[in-house]
Amino acid sequence: MKIGILTSGGDSPGMNAAIRSVVRTAIDNNIQVIGFIKGLKGILDDQFIELNDRSVSGIIEKGGTFLQSSREPRFLQKEYRQIAYQKLNELGIDWLIIIGGNGSFNAAYKILTESNIKVVGITGTIDNDIYGTEYTLGYDTALNTATEAIDKIRDTAYSFGRIFIVEVMGRDYGLLPLDIAFATGSELVLVPEFKISTKTIAQKIHEYKQKGKKHVIIVLSEGYASAYELEKELNPILKSYNPEYELKIAVLGHIQRGGSPTAYDRIFGTLSGQKAVELILENKNGYFVGLKHNQIQPVEIELAVKNKKKIEHKLITVLEELAV
Ligand code: F6P
Numbered sequence: 001m002k003i004g005i006l007t008s009g010g011d012s013p014g015m016n017a018a019i020r021s022v023v024r025t026a027i028d029n030n031i032q033v034i035g036f037i038k039g040l041k042g043i044l045d046d047q048f049i050e051l052n053d054r055s056v057s058g059i060i061e062k063g064g065t066f067l068q069s070s071r072e073p074r075f076l077q078k079e080y081r082q083i084a085y086q087k088l089n090e091l092g093i094d095w096l097i098i099i100g101g102n103g104s105f106n107a108a109y110k111i112l113t114e115s116n117i118k119v120v121g122i123t124g125t126i127d128n129d130i131y132g133t134e135y136t137l138g139y140d141t142a143l144n145t146a147t148e149a150i151d152k153i154r155d156t157a158y159s160f161g162r163i164f165i166v167e168v169m170g171r172d173y174g175l176l177p178l179d180i181a182f183a184t185g186s187e188l189v190l191v192p193e194f195k196i197s198t199k200t201i202a203q204k205i206h207e208y209k210q211k212g213k214k215h216v217i218i219v220l221s222e223g224y225a226s227a228y229e230l231e232k233e234l235n236p237i238l239k240s241y242n243p244e245y246e247l248k249i250a251v252l253g254h255i256q257r258g259g260s261p262t263a264y265d266r267i268f269g270t271l272s273g274q275k276a277v278e279l280i281l282e283n284k285n286g287y288f289v290g291l292k293h294n295q296i297q298p299v300e301i302e303l304a305v306k307n308k309k310k311i312e313h314k315l316i317t318v319l320e321e322l323a324v
Helices: 015-028 040-044 078-091 102-114 139-160 175-184 198-210 227-241 253-257 263-281 301-305 314-322
Strands: 002-007 032-036 048-051 095-100 118-123 163-168 188-190 216-221 247-251 287-292 295-300
Touching (some): 139 216, 139 253, 175 188, 188 314, 198 227, 263 287, 263 295, 287 301
Parallel strands (some): 095 118, 118 287
Antiparallel strands (some): 287 295
16 A cells, blocks of 8 residues: 655644654555645645655754645646646655644635545644544644743733733634633733724723733733734724823744644654554545544545634633733
């Protein structure tokens, strides 16, 4: 048997652990493994390498993905997808393991429904926004990286008594910003699912300040607004409350996505890789490795692409109540 493996879309810490595990489990089961470079782009551009036990040595502790990644716009067009299927058939690939987030799972679903190539997914996104699983690979590392960064921001925010907007990644799902806000004891979190007026944000900050809070930290999801846009609107309102209020911004951006994976992500990546090969051996086409009730188990890719994860508003209220 011959399988292909690729990482696609935003890289996430732990992807290397997953690749290592897939390669070694597959080889142990006499399965040949082809690694495509830069995700789906590698299929279209004939960029691939055969992987062996040694190709994946010394990568478990490294962030990013050694196979590299891309967001391949050609794959959105049917004519290019047909070329990709033809290339996979010519290479004799029976199964493709796709490691990525929602965009990559959409591509996986297309392959599943349009071609004879069988597909297994492994989650790989710091956003934890894939429906049907409690966890996605890389989330814990990104959460910890952002927490560490905000702890540092808080030191300086306290020293000057400043108000900080910290813009974090997480696209259009608010769980990562919310958990970052909980972990750092931040005063406010702004997520795309629940928008409030800038006036209300200013009022809340003013109330915290009046209660004697030295500094205020607002965790802002990039999907809500950019920190620069928000600062422009918020600053004049804050100054109208008190001209001494000082508003600063910090954008964490891709810092949050890089770095050595936490032990949890290394373990989750390793177990996901092993499970993915097990699913192939069991001929479970169209599944991804998910986490349900804290157990690694197969979930249908179709379920993930046809549904959207949601967060509860109550958690935002809890955060604000605790910031009194
Ligand atoms: O999906 C992962 C993610 O890091 C999102 O949180 C973010 O919105 C996006 O990717 C950024 O993508 P890019 O690296 O292509 O700018």
